[in-house]
Structures are given as C-alpha cells and as structure tokens.
Amino acid sequence: MTNPMDDIFKRKLDDYELPAPMHIWENIEANHLPKEKTTPKKANRWPLLALLFMFLAIASQPFLIKKKNVKLKLDSFPIYINTQATNTEVQLKKGSTPDAIHQVPSPVSQLPAKMEQGNGLTGPSITSIKKAPIYIGQLSPNPPNNLAISPSTNLERPIQEANLKVGPNSAPTSKSFEWDSILAISSYDFAPGSTSIIQLEPLSLASAPIIPTKKIRLKARIELEIMAGAFPVSLAKKYTLLDSEKLDYLQRRQSSESQQIGYTGQIRSKIFLNSTWYIAPGLRFNQINETFRYEDTEEERLGEITSVFDSDGVLLRADTSFIIGHRQKVTYNRLQNLDFTLEVGFVKRLNNFRLGIQTGPALNLGFRSRGDLISPLDQLPATFTKGEVDALEIYRSNLSLSWLISTQLSYALNDQNSVFIEPYSQIYFAPHTMSDVFIQQNFSPFGIGIGLRRRLF
C-alpha cells in the first residue's frame, strides 16, 4: 500500500528543476574536462610534393640522354665513283692530291663499306668545304658514260649539296645529295676523245650525324616495372591494448574480425646511376581485407516507452518495453592506402638472371577505411566508414611514413622485357588507428609479388 504523502511528494518533485547553474559548467569546462579532440584540416603538402618529384623524375629522363658528340672529320672524306665501264680512266688535273677518289665496281649496291687508298686511282682530298673546287676525273668519251658520284656511305657528315660542273665550258650546277644516294651524270656535252672534267664543289654537309656502323646509346638505363602482390593480413595485423581494463573488449573484437588476403599493386621506374645502382620512384597501393561477423541470439532492444497520465495531464508513470531477437551481421571491411615510394637498390647479373635488393621510404598519399566493428560504447556493431552517419572515428586519414624493403629475382625474356618475383615487406611506423583509440592497430604487410619489367632506354 503506497503512502499518499510519498506519492504526492514524488509526483510534485519528479519534474521539479531549478535554472541550470551555468557558472558550474564554466568551471567544469575550464578545469576538469580533457582537451577537446580537434582534427584541424591541415593542407597536406606531402602528396603534392611527392607527385611533383615523380613528374620531374620522369620528365627529366630525356635530358639524361647523352648525345655522342659527332666530330666533323673533313680531312677523311673519300668520294666514291662508280663507273659502269671497268675501263674508264679517271684522270686528275695536275696539282690535286690523290686519295679521295676511289673507283668502285658496279653495280652500286656492291659499294664496299670502306675503300682503301691506293685502290687503282688517285684523287684529291677535300680539306675544307670552303676551298676551291675539286677535280674529280673525266668521263670516257665512249658511251655508256654514266658516271655516278656517291658521297660515300662511310662518311660521318656526307656532302649534302655541291656545285657540280661537267666539262670545261659548263656552268656549275647545284646538286643536292641525299644520304647514300647516287648522283648519276649522263649525256653531258663533251667532245669524243676529249678530256672532260668533273668538278664537285661541296657547298654543305648533311646536318644529321650518320654513323651507320655505330649505334648511339644512352649513358642512363631506365626501366619501368609493374608488380602485383599478395600477403596474409593475419601476419600483417598487430593489436596494442592501451587500457588494460578493456581486455574483454579486445577479445571480442578479435573474435569478430577474421583476416583475409591483402593485395599490393605497384608501378615504379628504375633509373640506373651506373651498371649496378639505381633509384626507383613509384606508386604503391595496398588493400587490407577483413570480414566482420556479429551474432547475438538474444539481442535486447528498446521497444517503446509508454507514458501514463492522469486526468489532469500529470505523468503518473512511464512503461518501457524491450524486444528480444536474433541478430546477425557480416561486413567485408576494407582498408586501402596509396603511397609514393622512393627506393634505392643494386643488382647483380648472371646471364639472363638478375638479382636485386632495394629499400627506401614510402610516403602515404591517402588512406581510406570502410566497414564495421564492435562498438566500445554499447558492444553492438557500428560503422567506422568515414562520412557515414554515426560513424566511429577509429582510423586515421593519413598513414604518413613507412619503410619498404624487397628483393627481386628476374629473368630476361629479351633485351627489353623481363619477368620477376619479389618478396617484400612494408613497415608502418605509426598505427593505422587514431591516437585516442584505446586499441591501436598496425598493418605492416609481408608478401610476395610477381611482375613485368620493360627497359625504356
């Protein structure tokens, strides 16, 4: 049996309140509360700097091409004369020096790579492009009288344009020569039995350096690699409990999260400083895969609260009902990060195989996390996907610095392409979780990758 005084007093006092004493709040805020968590948005300049560096590294590669200096050797400047008749005499005007003119047998395609001096004929030598015309020889008075003048296939800088004069009375005709071309001269006016003169006055040399027997090779060697790898997340993941009273919660978390296989993808360029050492800027992507499972066969949830009022509208009581049921939830958690890498390494070659080791820092450009976990607040599933309503702030948005180390065994398929296998490890210095989370998590992958490499230069 209730006491009427109790009931009346309770009813009148239950909702009784005084004005909120805000001076007390000011005191609490100033002296007793921990610092508010703020996440100031800092402009993260590091990803921009990393991308700029990579761009410069790639864009500067053409400047690494070392052009071999082509020295103009005018003083060794043979001129080949191809005659269709074997008995053509080529005589030189008195006063010219021999050794620049060689007779070659027809057809022209059999032009040898080099003619030695003293091979039957003598002729002038060209000492300067600007000097006086060179007398080459004469035409046979008997047909056929085609005389081909080849600027020579062995020249570094062949004649590109020259004044050609045939016969004593003809005016010089400017002729252009292409590389390895044969200039045929025919039907020029000359008297049978007379001695004609062919004058070739070089006007210009070809601008392009042409060394048919030699290849220009760059000093720098640059390669491009693409790699795909995998690693067991269970080996990569490490928990650290900061609050010893939360051990039960940690065990619950561990039992609800099962680790799968993580993936790594990387693209990098290798710029060789010499035959063994190189630097390798690149981009690296990691994905951590976990499965979150939650099951409660008797989960209790607040159903509804029913308020009971008397005829005067005064609250008499509030009845609360609960719902009990079976709840199951499975979520595939994903943690993804993109890093800029800058490694140094060296290689050792043995036939078609190449063994290398490389190491260096990786700077995180971005980190994304999505999925569910057991909430520390109410032991129920809660999302940590950034941007979602009521998401728990568990993971950071940037993983800052990590360290890479890997070895690589490759096999050259040909001069340019190789395949390789590469065990690797990436160690993150800071945890993936925010500093105020009492269970710190760190994922440092250790896996194996396979890839392709192509030599660019």
Add this chain to the structure above:
Amino acid sequence: MTEKKLIEGCVQNDRKCQQTVFQLYAGKMLAVCMRYTRHHMEAEDVVQEAFIKVFEHVEKFKFKGSFEGWIRKIVINTALKKFHKKSFQNEEIGIESFHDQITDPEIYESLSVNEIMEVIKRLPDGYRIVFNLYAIEGYNHKEIADLLGIQESTSRSQLVKARKMLQGMILDTQKIAV
C-alpha cells in the same frame, strides 16, 4: 540532436555535446541535490562533482534505461558520499515532537513545491536521505541499506520517523496559515 548522438559526442569529448547535456539535466539534478544537501552551495558542489563523473564515465552508459536516470544515480551517489554513516545512527529526536498522522491527502496537494522542499530540508540528515531515497527515488529498504551501509531495520525506522516529522511540520504550517 538525438540523445544517442549527444552521448556519443560526450564520449568523444565534444564540448558542444557536453554543454548541451549539462544544460538539459543540470537544473533537474540541482533540484535533486537540494533535497539531499543542507544548503545551496553544497548542492552546487555535488552537481559539479557529479557531472565531472558523468563526462568521465559516459562511455560506460550502455543505453539500457534512460540517460537521465543514469545521471541521477551518479548525482545521488555523489550526494550520499557527503554523509557519514553516523548520520543515520546518532540522531536523536524527541518523541514529544511527533504529531497525529494526516489523513486528508488534500493537505499534501495544497503544498507547493517550494513548501515541500522546505519541509524536507528541515529533516535531520538521516531521515531526509532515507525519505528521499524511498519516497522520491523509489529505492526499497534493502537497496537503501546497501547504499548507506546500514541495517534494513534502520532504514525502515528512519523512514517512519521522517514521515511523522514531515506530517508534524506540515500541520504546523497549516495551523499558522489558518
């Protein structure tokens, strides 16, 4: 903002959420403290201490029952720490102060909240605390005994005495009014 968001904000030490919680509940809790303490300043001290505990331990709230009820328990426990066990055992009240029991509930209905607060405040510490816990907060004698570290029988006798004293004070008030 829902209560759940407020609480989660408090867990994250969000200042705005903490201030909102304080604004919502501090007035009511101050009124509760006024029934347990002897004067206003002491009540404010209890409110401050209690809310510090609320913000420190808010992550322990499991969303079972009302948040106000959870805060109220912390406030009451904090208020009770001010009193020593001897408060419930050593108080002596003269029997000649007791009056006849009031039979007409209208007399209680006619009292304003301030008048009720005033008569409760005039109770000795032990009577006041037991009366508050039993009649207003709804604890039973076993719970009160556990809370205060006293015997159940002590709780019962303190309640009876509290009621009789309250009735006497109320009747005195009515006589003066008449």
